[in-house]
Amino acid sequence: MPFTANRQFKAEPRLIASAEGIHYTTVDGRKVIDGSAGLWCVNAGHGRREIADAVSRQLMALDYAPSFQIGHPIAFDFAEKLAAIAPAGLDRVFFTNSGSESVDTALKIALAYHRAAGQSTRTRLIGRERGYHGVGFGGMSVGGMVNNRRAFATHLPGVDHISHTHDLARNAFSRGLPAHGAELADDVERLVALHGSETIAAVIVEPVAGSTGVLLPPQGYLQRLRALCDKHGILLIFDEVITGFGRLGAPFAANYFGVTPDLITSAKGITNGTIPLGAVFASRKIHDALMVGPTSQIELFHGYTYSAHPVACAAGLATLEIYRKENLLTRGAELADYWQDAMHSLRGSPNVIDIRAIGLVAGIELSSRPDAAGSRAYDVMVDCFNRGLVIRVTGDTIAMSPPLIIERSQIDEIVTILGDALKRVA
Numbered sequence: 001m002p003f004t005a006n007r008q009f010k011a012e013p014r015l016i017a018s019a020e021g022i023h024y025t026t027v028d029g030r031k032v033i034d035g036s037a038g039l040w041c042v043n044a045g046h047g048r049r050e051i052a053d054a055v056s057r058q059l060m061a062l063d064y065a066p067s068f069q070i071g072h073p074i075a076f077d078f079a080e081k082l083a084a085i086a087p088a089g090l091d092r093v094f095f096t097n098s099g100s101e102s103v104d105t106a107l108k109i110a111l112a113y114h115r116a117a118g119q120s121t122r123t124r125l126i127g128r129e130r131g132y133h134g135v136g137f138g139g140m141s142v143g144g145m146v147n148n149r150r151a152f153a154t155h156l157p158g159v160d161h162i163s164h165t166h167d168l169a170r171n172a173f174s175r176g177l178p179a180h181g182a183e184l185a186d187d188v189e190r191l192v193a194l195h196g197s198e199t200i201a202a203v204i205v206e207p208v209a210g211s212t213g214v215l216l217p218p219q220g221y222l223q224r225l226r227a228l229c230d231k232h233g234i235l236l237i238f239d240e241v242i243t244g245f246g247r248l249g250a251p252f253a254a255n256y257f258g259v260t261p262d263l264i265t266s267a268k269g270i271t272n273g274t275i276p277l278g279a280v281f282a283s284r285k286i287h288d289a290l291m292v293g294p295t296s297q298i299e300l301f302h303g304y305t306y307s308a309h310p311v312a313c314a315a316g317l318a319t320l321e322i323y324r325k326e327n328l329l330t331r332g333a334e335l336a337d338y339w340q341d342a343m344h345s346l347r348g349s350p351n352v353i354d355i356r357a358i359g360l361v362a363g364i365e366l367s368s369r370p371d372a373a374g375s376r377a378y379d380v381m382v383d384c385f386n387r388g389l390v391i392r393v394t395g396d397t398i399a400m401s402p403p404l405i406i407e408r409s410q411i412d413e414i415v416t417i418l419g420d421a422l423k424r425v426a
């Protein structure tokens, strides 16, 4: 099983049989709240009939067609609708099948762009400590979570990392964005001084780091990162695999923070988690730079058998329609204060050393047990599951990201179950 303690799980499995709205039903018939929207992806809630119908229709109309040298209209239709909600200027779309593939695609596009623009010395890729960019060799290499890296000695060469922004001493229990740490963006200058800007292709960051424990960017940090990338001719990639499609209360984090990167990676919420699909959004500048040479020539030697899979596109189109009708891409903004208050009400619960919340996502960090990092949060997760709530844990941080259709009363339920679990596990 992926990212699972296999032997522990098999000794004591947690199995889901069905799902509807914000609830799962376990194989033994218990209803549990999905406090993490699957893996941050089921933004419109489970069991959406419109998506199921669109998928089933598409399977009979066109179940598959390649996207190499042939196309199908639904892919272009979906790309256009995505471009319409993407941050201004990022209206070129490349389809993948997952977040990891989106990341590797964006990194490759960045390299290809510089080469096409006559800057082929720009090959270095910069990630950030504590970043998560999926599990491909590219994403793993620019990622910064030690357990995802240490067993796999072979990383991409020419990768470096800026420092992370997590600073409990200065920012614990911040409401809104942390006040301290914008200057950490200046770490880009350190790497420019070390390697030379003419060797650096791109900097990739999650605007809000998710899998490493919901780390919010310090006030002004992303703006500073953008300015430094501009100054040095470096492309800025936002990995929005989690933050894309409404998680922060805006369509993308780029909208929320008012900072436009050169490339955005996405997946997850793009199809409400129903059918695997990812998309990379690129600026016209990047796209157009690649559209050179003889027109008979393939411009980007990259793609997947299932790029723009028609069934996934159908699921995506139906998902976008639900998001539009139910205003889900901005609903998080309406609930953000309520959510933030609810999460911060857990301050003072045993072992809670920080709470971070933004949009409809939150991280609740617990102190680790001596010599047993992660075990406390794991116990909280099991306790919650047994009492009606699915949460996601990473290390000793509890990461919450409910479906965007959640109601206030359901947020209260989450807080009650979680608060009780924190007391019991203490």
Ligand SMILES: Cc1ncc(COP(=O)(O)O)c(C=O)c1O
Binding pocket: 097, 098, 099, 100, 101, 103, 132, 133, 134, 135, 206, 210, 211, 239, 240, 241, 242, 267, 268
């Ligand atoms: C920011 C980020 N990038 C990339 C990925 C990888 O996505 P996938 O698991 O679909 O490959 C994830 C998954 O959680 C993610 O959070």
